[in-house]
Amino acid sequence: MIDLKGYGPELLDGAVVTIELAFLSLALALALGLIGASAKLSGNRLATGIATTYTTLIRGVPDLVMMMLFYYGGQVVVNMLSDYIWETYEIDFFFQFDPFISGVITIGLIFGAYMTETFRGAFLAVETGQIEAARAYGFTRLHTFRRIMIPQMMRHALPGIGNNWQVLLKTTALVSIIGLTDMVRVAEEAAKAERMPFHFFIPVAFVYLSLTAISELFIKWLDKRANVGVIQGG
Amino acid sequence: MPEFIAQWLNQNEIFTAMTIMEYWNGLVNTVQLVFLSLVIGLICAVPLAILRTVRNPFVSGPVWLYTYLFRGTPLLIQLYIIYYGLAQIPGIQETFWWEIFREPFYPALLAFALNTAAYTTEIIRGAIVSTPHGEIEAAKAYGMNWMMRMRRIVLPSAARRAVQAYSNEVIFMLHSSAIASVVTIVDLTGAARNIYSRFYAPFDAFIFVALCYMALTFILVFAFRKLENHLLKHQRPVTS
Numbered sequence: 001m002i003d004l005k006g007y008g009p010e011l012l013d014g015a016v017v018t019i020e021l022a023f024l025s026l027a028l029a030l031a032l033g034l035i036g037a038s039a040k041l042s043g044n045r046l047a048t049g050i051a052t053t054y055t056t057l058i059r060g061v062p063d064l065v066m067m068m069l070f071y072y073g074g075q076v077v078v079n080m081l082s083d084y085i086w087e088t089y090e091i092d093f094f095f096q097f098d099p100f101i102s103g104v105i106t107i108g109l110i111f112g113a114y115m116t117e118t119f120r121g122a123f124l125a126v127e128t129g130q131i132e133a134a135r136a137y138g139f140t141r142l143h144t145f146r147r148i149m150i151p152q153m154m155r156h157a158l159p160g161i162g163n164n165w166q167v168l169l170k171t172t173a174l175v176s177i178i179g180l181t182d183m184v185r186v187a188e189e190a191a192k193a194e195r196m197p198f199h200f201f202i203p204v205a206f207v208y209l210s211l212t213a214i215s216e217l218f219i220k221w222l223d224k225r226a227n228v229g230v231i232q233g234g
Numbered sequence: 235m236p237e238f239i240a241q242w243l244n245q246n247e248i249f250t251a252m253t254i255m256e257y258w259n260g261l262v263n264t265v266q267l268v269f270l271s272l273v274i275g276l277i278c279a280v281p282l283a284i285l286r287t288v289r290n291p292f293v294s295g296p297v298w299l300y301t302y303l304f305r306g307t308p309l310l311i312q313l314y315i316i317y318y319g320l321a322q323i324p325g326i327q328e329t330f331w332w333e334i335f336r337e338p339f340y341p342a343l344l345a346f347a348l349n350t351a352a353y354t355t356e357i358i359r360g361a362i363v364s365t366p367h368g369e370i371e372a373a374k375a376y377g378m379n380w381m382m383r384m385r386r387i388v389l390p391s392a393a394r395r396a397v398q399a400y401s402n403e404v405i406f407m408l409h410s411s412a413i414a415s416v417v418t419i420v421d422l423t424g425a426a427r428n429i430y431s432r433f434y435a436p437f438d439a440f441i442f443v444a445l446c447y448m449a450l451t452f453i454l455v456f457a458f459r460k461l462e463n464h465l466l467k468h469q470r471p472v473t474s
Contacts, residue, residue, distance in 0.1 A: 057448075060451040061448055068440055069436065069437075170309070177416050184310060184311065188314060197322055
């Protein structure tokens, strides 16, 4: 077993932070993706326009730049807001914009855009006959969405969600740059203090590697379940 | 219109000629870093992808391991390992390599090139593997040997199938290059960070740089669309 020079518990805490960050961002990304895809397919010009602008903007800007914009800019906005609330209502309101929250918001927003594209493709893959049948049974739009569209599109969306999740997991490393004490940050500090970069970064790399490997297996299993009713050719 | 811009430039305190030059230098650094790493990555990726498709596991195995390791870990960690790690290699400080790797640009270039080579290898491998069997059979029937088949049949047709995925990788690389700023390289993001900390103006500094990246992205998307149209000309539907 390698000697982590007493940084072991900290690294473990950092790993937990990384995982929490990844799951919360995934939840936000999935929600945004569903909303975005529905907006793109709604036929409403305004909704389509907003969703298209959102996905185009996000895909043009690096994740790190966006993260810094939200982290440093977010604090400025919160400060202005709290000043305004103090001046108008005399309520003392302060909110520290921490790296974890800006990390979740940024990663969620970025992958929400990718998920929008994934879900859009998956929704389009659901046969129109299914939707017509649901209408014929008197399902409301929401009901059709929940009972017919979601279960059937999941099969098509899963590979895309899987890919996005793998990329998302690796993107969480960036939040260490704006100061979140995740495992990358701990490893960096330890490596600098002990002057042993390989000693600390390689174990962290292997944690990421095992996380992606485990996710791969889990996604394969989910995929098998989602495709249980489908006979594959070949 | 130019008068309006000149007026606006005179009135604001942040976007002076000085800071614009800083952004420009950052842009030059970013473009250099991304371009060089993509070129090196692509040059390495083609032979690696061919080795990856070889049946012998002792040949394809190491390549698989390389791509698996570099695709399974964050680029930031790879950058840290190379940037901090190179200096720790015993004896490197006495060799001429130290003159090169002392500056942050070259470790970053090495990390980016290795990373993009891994992704590109897998893209090209996918394209090679999906070559229609008939094409290879026809080449064999014409008496082409392995080398000629690769050069004349497999690789050109694989390039057509890989170009779309590769364009995504190029854009991905451009965006990933923003992390070069953490190892003290003043690229576009590095310039934005400097300007942010000098003026405490997050919106001006970062939104401007976001627009720069967006412009670069759209130029790349446009260029690749042109290239795709050119390469896939034979597949275009016939129009009267």
